Amino acid sequence: MTIPLVETVGLNKFFKTPGGMLHAVENINLKIPARKTLGVVGESGCGKSTLGRAILRLTPVTSGEVLFEGKNILHYSRDDMKHMYRNMQMIFQDPYSALDPRMTLYNLISEPIRELYGDSLCQTEMDERVHLIMELCGLPRSYANSYPHELDGGRRQRVGLARAMVIEPKFVVCDEPVSALDVSVQAQILNLLMDLQEQRGLSYMFITHDLCVVRHISDDIMVMYMGQAVECARKEELFRHPLHPYTKALLSAIPSTNLSRRNRIRYMPKGEVSSPINPAPGCRFAPRCPYVSKKCKAEYQLKEVDTGHYVACHMYD
Amino acid sequence: MAQDIKLNLEEILLDISDLHVQYNTDDATIFALNGFNLQVRRGEKLGLVGETGAGKTTMALSVLRLLPDKIGKVTAGRILYGGDDLLEQTEAYMLGLRGRRISMIFQDPMTSLNPIVAVGDQIMEVLDLHAPYMSRYEKNERVDRILSMVGIPPARKMEFPYQFSGGMKQRIVIAMALIAEPELLLADEPTTALDVTMQAQILDMMSRLKQEFNTSVVLITHDLGVVAEFCDRVAVVYAGKVVEQGAVEQVFARVRNHPYTVGLLNCIPDLESTAARLIPIPGQMADPTRLSPGCAFADRCVHCMDICRRKPPKMYEQDGHWILCHLFKERED
Amino acid sequence: MGNQNRQDSLERSTWQLIVFRFSKNRLAMLGVIVLGLMILAILLAPLYMPYDEMIRQNVFNKLHPPSAQHPLGTDELGRDLLARVMYGGRISLFGGIATITIAFVAGCMIGGIAGYFGGKVDTVLMRIIDMLMAIPPVLMAMAILTALGNGLFNLIISLAISQIPRFARVVRSSVLTLRGLEYVDAARCYGCSSFKIILRHILPNGIGPIVVAATLTLGQIILSISSMGFLGLGVAPPTPEWGTIISENKLNLRYCPYLGIAPGICICLVVMAVNFIGDGLRDAFDPKTKN
Numbered sequence: 024m025t026i027p028l029v030e031t032v033g034l035n036k037f038f039k040t041p042g043g044m045l046h047a048v049e050n051i052n053l054k055i056p057a058r059k060t061l062g063v064v065g066e067s068g069c070g071k072s073t074l075g076r077a078i079l080r081l082t083p084v085t086s087g088e089v090l091f092e093g094k095n096i097l098h099y100s101r102d103d104m105k106h107m108y109r110n111m112q113m114i115f116q117d118p119y120s121a122l123d124p125r126m127t128l129y130n131l132i133s134e135p136i137r138e139l140y141g142d143s144l145c146q147t148e149m150d151e152r153v154h155l156i157m158e159l160c161g162l163p164r165s166y167a168n169s170y171p172h173e174l175d176g177g178r179r180q181r182v183g184l185a186r187a188m189v190i191e192p193k194f195v196v197c198d199e200p201v202s203a204l205d206v207s208v209q210a211q212i213l214n215l216l217m218d219l220q221e222q223r224g225l226s227y228m229f230i231t232h233d234l235c236v237v238r239h240i241s242d243d244i245m246v247m248y249m250g251q252a253v254e255c256a257r258k259e260e261l262f263r264h265p266l267h268p269y270t271k272a273l274l275s276a277i278p279s280t281n282l283s284r285r286n287r288i289r290y291m292p293k294g295e296v297s298s299p300i301n302p303a304p305g306c307r308f309a310p311r312c313p314y315v316s317k318k319c320k321a322e323y324q325l326k327e328v329d330t331g332h333y334v335a336c337h338m339y340d
Numbered sequence: 341m342a343q344d345i346k347l348n349l350e351e352i353l354l355d356i357s358d359l360h361v362q363y364n365t366d367d368a369t370i371f372a373l374n375g376f377n378l379q380v381r382r383g384e385k386l387g388l389v390g391e392t393g394a395g396k397t398t399m400a401l402s403v404l405r406l407l408p409d410k411i412g413k414v415t416a417g418r419i420l421y422g423g424d425d426l427l428e429q430t431e432a433y434m435l436g437l438r439g440r441r442i443s444m445i446f447q448d449p450m451t452s453l454n455p456i457v458a459v460g461d462q463i464m465e466v467l468d469l470h471a472p473y474m475s476r477y478e479k480n481e482r483v484d485r486i487l488s489m490v491g492i493p494p495a496r497k498m499e500f501p502y503q504f505s506g507g508m509k510q511r512i513v514i515a516m517a518l519i520a521e522p523e524l525l526l527a528d529e530p531t532t533a534l535d536v537t538m539q540a541q542i543l544d545m546m547s548r549l550k551q552e553f554n555t556s557v558v559l560i561t562h563d564l565g566v567v568a569e570f571c572d573r574v575a576v577v578y579a580g581k582v583v584e585q586g587a588v589e590q591v592f593a594r595v596r597n598h599p600y601t602v603g604l605l606n607c608i609p610d611l612e613s614t615a616a617r618l619i620p621i622p623g624q625m626a627d628p629t630r631l632s633p634g635c636a637f638a639d640r641c642v643h644c645m646d647i648c649r650r651k652p653p654k655m656y657e658q659d660g661h662w663i664l665c666h667l668f669k670e671r672e673d
Numbered sequence: 674m675g676n677q678n679r680q681d682s683l684e685r686s687t688w689q690l691i692v693f694r695f696s697k698n699r700l701a702m703l704g705v706i707v708l709g710l711m712i713l714a715i716l717l718a719p720l721y722m723p724y725d726e727m728i729r730q731n732v733f734n735k736l737h738p739p740s741a742q743h744p745l746g747t748d749e750l751g752r753d754l755l756a757r758v759m760y761g762g763r764i765s766l767f768g769g770i771a772t773i774t775i776a777f778v779a780g781c782m783i784g785g786i787a788g789y790f791g792g793k794v795d796t797v798l799m800r801i802i803d804m805l806m807a808i809p810p811v812l813m814a815m816a817i818l819t820a821l822g823n824g825l826f827n828l829i830i831s832l833a834i835s836q837i838p839r840f841a842r843v844v845r846s847s848v849l850t851l852r853g854l855e856y857v858d859a860a861r862c863y864g865c866s867s868f869k870i871i872l873r874h875i876l877p878n879g880i881g882p883i884v885v886a887a888t889l890t891l892g893q894i895i896l897s898i899s900s901m902g903f904l905g906l907g908v909a910p911p912t913p914e915w916g917t918i919i920s921e922n923k924l925n926l927r928y929c930p931y932l933g934i935a936p937g938i939c940i941c942l943v944v945m946a947v948n949f950i951g952d953g954l955r956d957a958f959d960p961k962t963k964n
Binding site for chain 1: 391392505506507508535536537538539540541544562563564565566568569570588589592593603604605607608609610611612616617618619620621624625
């Protein structure tokens, strides 16, 4: 069996709050093979962004392991981590705050090279690389001296992409890279992400709340609810046979322009998301679930019910 | 026939015709609305779709006459509301109109509520302003009723905004907008800040409330899916102009559409399609500081003809579904 | 050659751009010129105005109005006012600017570290700052001076320390808002050290309000130097210094207003010039300012 590029084992991230422990990410086990995309879907506050940041060690992990090519990177020293960042990068949600407003595009895009490779590149090599990546990301060369505020949202997101891609990483965490963009621009960026993946053999972890987008770009999809993974499967499988009641509710709530879907049966979970601080054991979705049983409030476990289809629901025991 | 026309006239609640609005900043003049035409009928749910900067919010602010002072200016056009031209009314008249006959909901529920006033009191304040003749008891009754209608236990009305989740805050904002039973509700991206399941709940609730009060709703959004599911009619806005308007069934049937609408429909990833690539609309949003003499969408249009750059297109209409594009004019000829 | 040109245009460094934008700012350039001229005049004073001669007390000459021999008149001890203002500027101007610079740099460091790292570091540093803030600045400067011993250098240090809390507070609050921005995370993603992030990505973006606070404090510092002198600390009479000149001549101001006007104008000019320069720097650092 081949080693996945990125893997987490029992990853936990809790935040200390005045009210108690906030369970942001709880016992997440995921595998991302090389050249594949894992989509992570969930509603705001479900811990999907925290998960992405934890994998990149942008936030300290409470317990568990993050393996990159089979090696646990959580024990790496600062210098080792610097080497690690040549392989893993992140693209951020907000194209406005993700770029330092005081730097020109050239400086923004070349800074990762300077930081991670020191001065090993000469000026011409550096220019070449910056120009190449700008071209690849659809930024005209004449923009090199522009500042972020002179660009529109879509172009800024391209700069964010170029900055992450310029050091040729193997794995990129995309944290809602298109949710702040207009639909026509969103399509451009999604196409660009997919082209880059094809050309460079990248792996993505694509975090989003938009199920249509995640269906378009992912190979595998993990659905999160309040820090827990509730379902994980190949994308076709997940959209064809959603098993977890929460997944069903999510899928049926997607508004569609297809008029024939207008009168579909909708599963609406009742009530609201409960507090993630000191949550009760068992399935987090239990208080809103129409099929709740006693067992749900006692135990949570992600089980494989079909090849490659994992679900954390006691209905499928 | 004459009676027919009269009936039609009565039906229309808000009639915006040829509205031009511009923002004068130190740097440039931004042409936000350029000949904006829109009719809203009594009791209907109209979806106003367009991208950032298309002029959707400007239209709502113009109707309420809340454009930023000194910067935003209406340069031409009429806004007929129940037969009166709102642009000619006094400020006192507008004060009585806002919140009473026309309400607005803003995108961000977090900033629409005063954090240090109990939610019940905030809703009550609308009644204090617009129904001062009511007794305290009556007002309390009304607040309790509207809260339970939006799905918030009236017992929680003494609580403060921070004690509610995002979805619940948006319900409270909607309750505030509807307590005076307005004839028209302008909802500016009311569900954009919310998650899909919460969005479905809020839209359902708004549908039910609309039935109850027979309020007309203008839903401003960038999400075509939401419009297709929630609205009766849809108007597509591009560069300060409504380029297509019609019943949801007509527009989303995808038989005859403005090229911009086609582009929008094509570039959202769909739940059924298996296409590997999306088809983005080429180019960038039209520059709002420069007006083109022809069709503003010409530069990005795949069907662009010579005439498109020279002359603004005329309206092509069929069964109340109208499109602003030379493409259809040509075919008619 | 053409290649070289292209590279030049690409390689216009951030600093060159900042200098360019700054030079386009008329008020800021005016500030530079005024401050430059004053510094020159003060530095070159020994060349055209021997100190001993001009300062010599001459009671017969006291309270002369401005004349060809004494362009600004003389004070009650018959000393030439122009000379006193020129030589006084050395202490006032350089002492004031040195104090501000020290307080500014130290405040940025402390505020930056406290704001960026947060948690315990923040708590400890900020409680110390709070304690410093609770003591009136003049009292604290006095205490420090007494401990360190009298002298101009120690005066500067003590005044700087008494101003640090204010800068640290301003810096910390702007760092707190900038720390959460995504470009800070992005910088960590490509291996920037915390120190580098604070220095390169956070402080430059939060510098606006800090620079304004610094320039406005300068006038206050100049006056503080003189009030310390009044208390017999730091610079003692007869060493001239702008604040001291004003307070020495307090009693004669009614009949000889020119005695207060000259040093007063000097303080005003310096504060205004530095303020313009500060505003100009803030705008120059901000790329949104049009070129």
